[in-house]
Amino acid sequence: MKTDHFLISAHVDHEVEPPWDQVVEQKIATDPQWKEEWERQKFIHEKLAQLADPESLEKARETVRLRLEALRSTPRASRHFDLNWVGLAAAAAVFGLVVGGFGFWLGRQTTGASVAEVHVQLPSGYTVPLNGNSQLIKMTSFEGGNR
C-alpha cells in the first residue's frame, strides 16, 4: 500500500486540507483502487457510527457521582493518614536501628580499648599491702622499684 493511500481515511474524516482534498477526490473518481479503498473506509466509518451511546451511560454517571460524593465526605487528609503514619513509623524504625546498631558497635570498640585484663606474676610470699578497710594500698613507682 502506497503512503498516499493513508490520505483516503483522512479524506473520509474531512482531515485533508485544500488543495490536497481536491487531489484526493479526483484520484478517487479516476482510480478504481482508490475508489474501492475509499468505499471500504467510508463503510467502516458508517458502521462505527451505528454504535450509539451505551444505555448504561446515565445510570453509570449517577452511580459514580454518588460514589465520589461518598469518598469526598471522608476528609481528604484522613484517607492518607494511615499510610503517612505507617511510612513515618517505618522510617523511624529504620533510623533507630541504624543509629542503635552504630552505637552498639562503637560501644563495643570503646570497651575493648579501655578495659584491660592485666596478669601480673608476683614473687612467692608477697602479701598484698592492704589498709584497714581491706583496700589495696597505692604504691608509688619508686616503692615498687625498691621491691
Added chain:
Amino acid sequence: MPPFLLFSIVTEFSAYDDFSKVYETWFPLLYRIVYRMTAREDISEEVVQEAFIKYYERRDVLPKDEGLKFWLIRVVRNLALNYEKRKGRERRAVERHYHEPKLDLGHEGERSVERKETIQEVQHALLQLPYNLRIVLILKEYAGFAYAEIGKMLGITEGNVKVRVFRARNQLAQLLGEERS
C-alpha cells in the same frame, strides 16, 4: 465560627463546585471511550471513577480546559490499558463478550434484530483490534477529536495517527467480512 474555618469550608465547596462541572462535562466522553475500549459497563464505571478520583486529588496542580481534557483522556487510556494487561488482553475480553447474555429480541421487528446483530458484530470486531489501533479509532469515531489532537494525547505524530486510523478501518473491514462469511 473562626474565619479560617469559614474560609476552608467556602474553598472546599467552591472546589467541589468546580469538580462537579468538570465531572458533568467530561463523564460521558470518558465513559464512552472506556466502554468502547472494553465493552464492559462495570470496568468503564471503575476506570472513569478512578480517573476522577485522581483528578480530585490533584486538581490544584492540573491544567484547565483543553489541557485537563487531554490529561483525563490520558488517564483513562492508561487505566484501560492496565485493565487489559491484567485481564489477558483482547482474547479474554472477546470470550467474555461471547459469554455475555444475548440481547433480548423478543418483541423486536426483523429490521431491529438485524440492526442489533450488526451492532454486536461491530463491537466484537472492534475489541479484536490491537490496542494501539483501537484507541486511535475510538478517539476519532466516538470522541470526535482531530488527528492532531489525538497525536498530542497519545504522544505520536499526526501522520502516525493517520496511518493508524487507516489500518484500523482496514482491519475492521477484514474482521467484519470474516464474521459475515
